[in-house]
Amino acid sequence: MRPCLPPATAVATILALLTLSATHTAAAETAVGAAMSSISSADLRRHVEVLADDMLEGREAGSRGGHAAAHYLGREFQKHRLAGGASPKSYYQTFGAQYRNLLGLLEGSDPQLKRELIVVSAHYDHVGYGNEQNSFGPTGYIHNGADDNASGAAALMELVEAFAQLEPRPARSILFALWDGEEKGLLGSEHWVSHPTWPLAQVRLMINLDMVGRLRQDKIELYGGRTSAGLRRLVSASNAATNLLVDFSWTMREDSDHYSFYKRGIPVLMFHTGLHGDYHRPSDDVEKLNFAGMQRLAQMLFALIRQLADEPRLAPFRRAAQGESASVQQARERPLAPLPGRLGVTWDASDERQGRGLRVVHVATGSAAARAGVRPGDRLVKFAGREIRDGNSFCTWVLAAQNPVSLAVARGGASQPVELPVQLAGQPLRLGISWRGDDAEPGAVILSRVVPHSPAARAGLGINDRVYEVAGQRFANDAEFQQLVANPATDALEMLVERQGRLRAVRLEFAAP
Numbered sequence: 291m292r293p294c295l296p297p298a299t300a301v302a303t304i305l306a307l308l309t310l311s312a313t314h315t316a317a318a319e320t321a322v323g324a325a326m327s328s329i330s331s332a333d334l335r336r337h338v339e340v341l342a343d344d345m346l347e348g349r350e351a352g353s354r355g356g357h358a359a360a361h362y363l364g365r366e367f368q369k370h371r372l373a374g375g376a377s378p379k380s381y382y383q384t385f386g387a388q389y390r391n392l393l394g395l396l397e398g399s400d401p402q403l404k405r406e407l408i409v410v411s412a413h414y415d416h417v418g419y420g421n422e423q424n425s426f427g428p429t430g431y432i433h434n435g436a437d438d439n440a441s442g443a444a445a446l447m448e449l450v451e452a453f454a455q456l457e458p459r460p461a462r463s464i465l466f467a468l469w470d471g472e473e474k475g476l477l478g479s480e481h482w483v484s485h486p487t488w489p490l491a492q493v494r495l496m497i498n499l500d501m502v503g504r505l506r507q508d509k510i511e512l513y514g515g516r517t518s519a520g521l522r523r524l525v526s527a528s529n530a531a532t533n534l535l536v537d538f539s540w541t542m543r544e545d546s547d548h549y550s551f552y553k554r555g556i557p558v559l560m561f562h563t564g565l566h567g568d569y570h571r572p573s574d575d576v577e578k579l580n581f582a583g584m585q586r587l588a589q590m591l592f593a594l595i596r597q598l599a600d601e602p603r604l605a606p607f608r609r610a611a612q613g614e615s616a617s618v619q620q621a622r623e624r625p626l627a628p629l630p631g632r633l634g635v636t637w638d639a640s641d642e643r644q645g646r647g648l649r650v651v652h653v654a655t656g657s658a659a660a661r662a663g664v665r666p667g668d669r670l671v672k673f674a675g676r677e678i679r680d681g682n683s684f685c686t687w688v689l690a691a692q693n694p695v696s697l698a699v700a701r702g703g704a705s706q707p708v709e710l711p712v713q714l715a716g717q718p719l720r721l722g723i724s725w726r727g728d729d730a731e732p733g734a735v736i737l738s739r740v741v742p743h744s745p746a747a748r749a750g751l752g753i754n755d756r757v758y759e760v761a762g763q764r765f766a767n768d769a770e771f772q773q774l775v776a777n778p779a780t781d782a783l784e785m786l787v788e789r790q791g792r793l794r795a796v797r798l799e800f801a802a803p
């Protein structure tokens with residue numbers, strides 16, 4: 291199945307619109323293209339088929355199958371000439387009952403930023419033959435853990451291959467970590483944060499891939515997107531070519547390795563394609579994986595990690611994230627109550643476009659129209675001196691009009707239309723949106739209301755859409771956004787908008803359609 295990718299022109303437009311980082315030259319971009327396309331579903335399948343083979347007996351930590359998996363992965367690190375991450379000469383950080391974390395380092399190219407570290411990780415162990423504590427059964431059979439977590443380890447390996455060939459290398463250093471003992475209680479990641487092979491204070495962000503092999507309906511679950519300001523935008527920008535649907539959760543999961551870092555105040559991102567009926571069962575096998583989906587995710591991650599490793603400055607850990615949850619999200623993202631109509635009339639939509647104005651069928655009690663004396667049966671023919679031809683343009687005019695305004699109505703028995711002065715309710719709304727800011731999302735506004743029939747509604751904007759740019763310009767805060775949208779001169783406005791991690795260019799038309 292070919293994923294529903296946007297046409298190349300749209301990707302180019304979006305990337306051109308994105309002024310995220312201008313540091314990359316054309317030559318670098320070609321190298322990036324080559325590295326990105328080295329990420330293949332064939333390679334992903336090859337890695338998973340090795341790790342999830344019965345020979346490895348479900349890769350229980352400390353077992354011969356677990357050690358065999360570590361050996362295979364260590365050889366792959368070597369093939370791509372990663373530096374030792376455990377010590378200059380070794381990938382293996384051994385601990386406990388013969389457990390082994392695998393750590394491979396790609397040193398950064400910038401003299402300053404190379405001291406800062408991005409950790410990219412996945413656990414490679416699973417539950418072996420399963421037992422009452424760690425299996426949903428039947429126990430006693432090999433649990434190959436193809437999705438949990440051979441898929442994450444395989445995706446990590448493809449990222450190693452891509453970054454290892456990238457010239458110039460990213461500015462910051464990247465530690466590729468394959469944790470052992472995750473199924474026994476996050477043992478490997480806990481061991482690393484208490485015995486770090488890099489100053490913890492220099493760890494800027496940790497990415498965790500756990501169960502990324504079962505992409506369905508393009509949807510990826512992302513945890514930690516609010517643990518540092520600006521992460522949502524970076525993730526969405528990195529998704530321009532892969533077009534996944536990203537569910538930015540405000541909940542923090544405690545059941546995988548990112549949690550060891552989160553507890554120590556390090557920003558984290560955990561990627562997950564969701565639970566399923568084979569989770570922690572012997573049936574979690576290779577043939578159930580979506581390798582094309584894994585390739586898309588790995589390519590998105592490549593773009594994201596490259597951005598994170600090259601951004602001039604990364605925001606620190608955002609403590610407020612510790613107090614957030616799905617219920618806080620729900621409350622914060624609740625749409626504002628719809629505004630009462632500024633005029634308060636309903637017309638017969640089936641009668642529109644007869645060139646005779648709009649036939650009023652209802653006047654809301656106490657509304658501006660009622661106060662002005664509009665009656666059911668009246669035909670609205672002119673608004674502020676302009677001939678009314680259809681409901682859409684009339685809505686746009688009413689929304690944006692300054693008070694007072696005149697309304698001409700054709701009324702049975704009157705030879706001439708009657709001019710009625712009207713005092714519209716509320717404030718003019720040119721775009722038809724209300725919005726809010728969010729400290730976790732600097733440089734964005736989040737739509738909290740979209741007025742029906744408004745230019746924004748006609749452009750397809752929706753509640754909780756993020757606006758990142760107006761007319762190709764970024765804005766730092768609410769006031770700057772207000773300025774950008776307030777320019778009355780234009781009869782249309784381009785916006786860069788994000789919904790569920792997908793970016794699109796949107797055009798709002800103010801002139802009568």
Ligand SMILES: [Zn+2]
Binds near residue numbers: 438
């Ligand atoms: Zn797992």
